[in-house]
Amino acid sequence: MIICERKPIDEIKGFIAGKKKVLLVGCRGCVTVCNAGGTKEVEILAALLRLDAQKEGVELTVDEFTLERQCDPEYVDELADLVAKGYEVILSMACSVGPQFLSRRYPKERVFPSLNTCFIGGALAHGVWAEHCQACGNCIIHNYGGMCPVSRCSKSIMNGPCGGSSNGVCEISKEVECVWHLIASKYMDEGRLEEFAPIQPIKDWSKSRDGGPRKIVREELVK
């Protein structure tokens, strides 16, 4: 899933400074699962903003709504009646796709992101997420024991480990495990090191970001 983190409250307060009517829109997709922008987080941020306004003696209405997803036009359409009520600012609590879709669908509205979109990853434990994919467009993890050297190696090297690997930890931080250590250990544990030994060919990066923004068209699905 896409892992996001809420922006600092001061930055969000800056978006709504001087405004009296704000719509806070959550998303039931990835950001609900990573506890950044679901119904609950919308409720908490709205409460904090209201509390701040109350404290300052400033008039502020914060309405809350959570869409099924903000990255699908049919769900974004559901916001039309609410948007028609007239808000000075719409705060999106989705990954950065959400505010872009809201802006496109409601071009007259001022839409701001309330989250920082961090990475594609998974939960290592409740409350702990780690990057596991960089959307390079050409998955090669099967060549690396099911682990991704593109996203999980600090240097994204295809033939490792490098000299910075020490006791299974990357030189950049003791918090970062060396994926190349994990890959090599796995092959060794399975007694298949010879399968791993060949030098991997240069990766085809043509499906990554090199060609600019990417798009997929599935003709069998297009109306």
Added chain:
Amino acid sequence: MSEFEPKIIAFCCQYCAYNAADTAGSMRLQYTPNVEIVLIPCSGRFDVILALKAFQSGADGVYVAGCLEGGCHFLDGNIRAKKRVVYLQNELKKIGLEPERLAMVNVSASQGPQFAAYVDEFAGVVKGLGPSPVKKQLAA
């Protein structure tokens, strides 16, 4: 002008702190009447939104009372509650509300005197801070 009497909301776990309040009552212990106790099934039920709503509604202080660490009926509800309290204290600080208005305390069911003493102690802290700035605006 009459002395400021803070309004305090205490979210009390039914297995310990709520019973500690009962124990305090049975022992005829006197403590400040500023606290309103809300029964929760475990301090792990405490959610930041509960405290935020209490503050929004004019509470001057909020505290969560759970079992002694290691003594939670659901193993780690009190540890989770503590983390949520720390998280919200930081958020309150960022919006300019004193984090001391929110607290976590651990008491067992038999610790009536400790419960009563804590209520007085927390009420003293909140009195020292003065009325919640949110409340001031609500009253205006």
